Each structure stands twice: as structure tokens, then as C-alpha cells.
Amino acid sequence: MTLVAMLRMIPYHIWKASHTLMGPLFLLSAFHTFFVASPLAVGAAPWALMAGVSIVGVIAWCQTLLRKLVPARLVEVERVIPFDGGVDVTFRSKKPMPKFQPGQFAMLSHKSLRAEAHPFTIAGGDEMTRRFVIRAAGDWTNNFVSTVKIGDQFRIGRAVGRFLPQIDSQRKEQFWVAGGVGITPFLSALERMQPDVGARVTLIFGIRSRDAAGAIQDVERHAKRLPQLNLIVLADDRNEALTLPRLSQIIRDMSEDTQVYLCGPQGLKNMIGRAWSMANMSGRIYSEHFDFRGAYGMEHLNYILRPILDAVRNIKPMFTGSVVASS
Numbered sequence: 324m325t326l327v328a329m330l331r332m333i334p335y336h337i338w339k340a341s342h343t344l345m346g347p348l349f350l351l352s353a354f355h356t357f358f359v360a361s362p363l364a365v366g367a368a369p370w371a372l373m374a375g376v377s378i379v380g381v382i383a384w385c386q387t388l389l390r391k392l393v394p395a396r397l398v399e400v401e402r403v404i405p406f407d408g409g410v411d412v413t414f415r416s417k418k419p420m421p422k423f424q425p426g427q428f429a430m431l432s433h434k435s436l437r438a439e440a441h442p443f444t445i446a447g448g449d450e451m452t453r454r455f456v457i458r459a460a461g462d463w464t465n466n467f468v469s470t471v472k473i474g475d476q477f478r479i480g481r482a483v484g485r486f487l488p489q490i491d492s493q494r495k496e497q498f499w500v501a502g503g504v505g506i507t508p509f510l511s512a513l514e515r516m517q518p519d520v521g522a523r524v525t526l527i528f529g530i531r532s533r534d535a536a537g538a539i540q541d542v543e544r545h546a547k548r549l550p551q552l553n554l555i556v557l558a559d560d561r562n563e564a565l566t567l568p569r570l571s572q573i574i575r576d577m578s579e580d581t582q583v584y585l586c587g588p589q590g591l592k593n594m595i596g597r598a599w600s601m602a603n604m605s606g607r608i609y610s611e612h613f614d615f616r617g618a619y620g621m622e623h624l625n626y627i628l629r630p631i632l633d634a635v636r637n638i639k640p641m642f643t644g645s646v647v648a649s650s
């Protein structure tokens with residue numbers, strides 16, 4: 324089960340099913356604590372601790388099973404704009420939908436009952452519509468991106484989440500950093516934002532190329548509309564990838580209590596964290612996790628194998644050295 328959790332090549336639904344199996348295993352151990360002769364004296368502190376953990380665990384597992392499985396609202400695809408590696412899609416509901424705050428996400432699933440639901444940040448919309456920008460990242464999203472068409476029906480859950488970039492005119496200075504499809508929370512924030520003379524908002528949008536950047540025209544349109552927004556688009560295919568010195572230069576003239584909101588790959592988050600502490604900034608860093616499983620994929624092979632190769636390389640000269648010495 325641990326292996327299933329660690330490897331990204333094993334699809335999410337298998338990971339989820341194997342994780343659900345942890346429940347029955349835990350029930351067995353809880354049963355053991357209460358009903359099977361054990362080396363722990365009943366009533367003694369270690370037994371009481373085991374009993375407490377067992378009770379809390381069983382309650383938590385029951386709560387997981389009882390959780391609402393299917394997102395409630397039936398919606399229809401109204402607009403589909405494909406881009407390289409993803410799709411920008413808008414759904415329309417027949418009845419008004421509950422309000423959402425920019426930065427929140429919702430669960431999306433096919434129409435059928437018990438269909439698998441996936442979380443996506445709401446990229447925009449009003450009372451009757453919801454927009455999402457979805458990148459093909461695995462089996463469900465690959466299928467969605469390649470098959471979704473106008474008129475298809477889906478289900479959407481209510482908006483949840485606490486990643487809420489500040490958009491009102493009383494905000495502190497904001498530093499927003501988006502990697503690829505990580506632009507979605509900022510897209511809905513920009514859509515709601517009105518031109519004002521409040522604190523500056525700097526948005527770095529890191530993209531692979533313009534073709535692979537969903538909704539980039541909308542982001543640029545908002546940059547023209549909002550005088551408080553300083554948009555910096557950095558494209559990998561134009562050798563503009565964000566580096567630590569470049570980032571430090573951008574941060575240099577920000578106020579110390581600037582708040583950071585970032586949504587992108589882990590490497591980007593690490594770099595921002597380093598630049599922030601190097602510049603002695605006191606503002607908080609908020610980040611959104613698109614990949615909560617944190618499993619290893621092919622792109623991590625370099626990080627996993629490099630230390631092993633380095634270790635082997637270090638052993639080899641030592642070994643050669645001892646042969647030379649003894650001869």
C-alpha cells in the first residue's frame with residue numbers, strides 16, 4: 324500500500340481504493356486492543372493510549388465513509404477552448420449556484436451517481452456559470468481534456484478552500500506566483516478585481532509556452548484593465564524561466580509585509596521560500612497544493628537517482644585508491 328501511494332504511475336483511483344483498505348486493517352488492530360489478550364495491562368497508561376487512538380481512528384474512518392460522495396449540482400458544458408495539454412471549459416447551471424470566493428475550488432464529476440470526483444479551482448464565473456482551466460495530468464484529466472464537448476453534463480460540488488488572494492482595495496501588497504495551470508485561483512481573483520489605487524499586486528505567470536498557457540489572453544486583458552496589477556509573464560521556450568537572482572530583483576522593491584500567494588510546482592515554491600527568507604521579508608506565504616498525494620513520477624528520477632550515482636562515484640575512487648595503495 325505504501326508503494327502504491329509513492330508511485331505516481333499508479334493511478335489515483337487505485338491509490339484511493341488501497342487507502343480505503345487501510346480502514347479495515349485499522350479496525351482489526353482496534354479490535355485487537357479491546358478484545359484479544361495483549362501484553363499491555365488493561366487500564367494501564369499504554370493500553371489507555373492505544374484505546375484512545377483506536378476510538379478516534381474508528382470514528383474518523385466512519386466519518387470518511389459517510390462523507391457525501393457525489394457533487395450535487397447538475398451542469399452542462401457551454402464553452403470549450405482547448406490549448407496545448409489542457410482545456411478551458413465553462414459550465415452552465417439551470418438554477419443559481421451558491422456564491423464562491425476567488426481562489427476556492429470545487430469537486431467535478433461525470434453525471435452518473437458514484438462517479439469519481441476531482442478537485443479543480445474555480446477560474447471564474449457568475450451565479451449561473453463556472454469556469455475551469457484543466458490540464459491533462461493523469462487518467463481522468465486526460466480523458467476529460469480529449470473528450471469534453473459542448474452539451475456534456477457533469478456535476479459540480481460547492482466551493483470550498485481557504486486559499487484566498489486579497490482583492491479588496493484595503494489589501495496589503497500582494498505577490499502572486501502562478502506556474503502553468505496554477506493561474507486558475509488568480510484568474511478568478513482578477514475577474515472580480517476592480518481598478519483601484521490600493522496596494523500593488525505583482526503577478527508572475529510562469530508558462531512553458533504561450534500555446535500551453537490556458538487563458539493567457541484573459542490574464543493580459545486584466546493587466547490592461549487594472550492599474551494596480553504588475554504582470555510578469557515568463558516563458559520557458561523563450562529562456563525566461565524564473566531564477567533566484569531574477570526573483571530577488573523582483574522582490575527587492577516590495578514592502579516587507581507583502582503577502583505571497585503561490586500556486587505551482589514544488590520547485591517553484593521552494594525557490595520563492597528561499598528568496599523570501601534571503602530578503603528578510605516578514606509577509607506570510609500562502610500556497611495551494613494541486614497534488615496532495617505528493618507521489619514520485621518519472622520527473623523525480625533525477626532527484627532520486629542522482630544521490631545514489633554520486634555515492635557510487637564516491638565509492639569507486641576510494642576502492643581504486645586502496646588497490647593502488649596495496650599494489
Ligand SMILES: Cc1cc2nc3c(=O)[nH]c(=O)nc-3n(C[C@H](O)[C@H](O)[C@H](O)COP(=O)(O)OP(=O)(O)OC[C@H]3O[C@@H](n4cnc5c(N)ncnc54)[C@H](O)[C@@H]3O)c2cc1C
Nearest residue numbers: 335441443444457458460461462463464507613614615616
Ligand atoms: C485544491 C485543488 C485544486 C486543483 N485545481 C486544479 C485546476 O484548477 N486545474 C487543474 O488542471 N488541476 C487542478 N488540480 C489538480 C487536479 O485535481 C488533478 O490533476 C486531477 O485530479 C488528476 O487526476 P487524474 O486521474 O487525471 O490523474 P492521476 O494520475 O490519477 O492523479 C495525479 C495526481 O493528482 C491528484 N489527484 C488525483 N485525483 C484526485 C482527487 N480526486 N482529489 C484530489 N487530488 C487528486 C493526486 O495527487 C494524484 O497523485 C487541483 C487539485 C487540488 C487538490
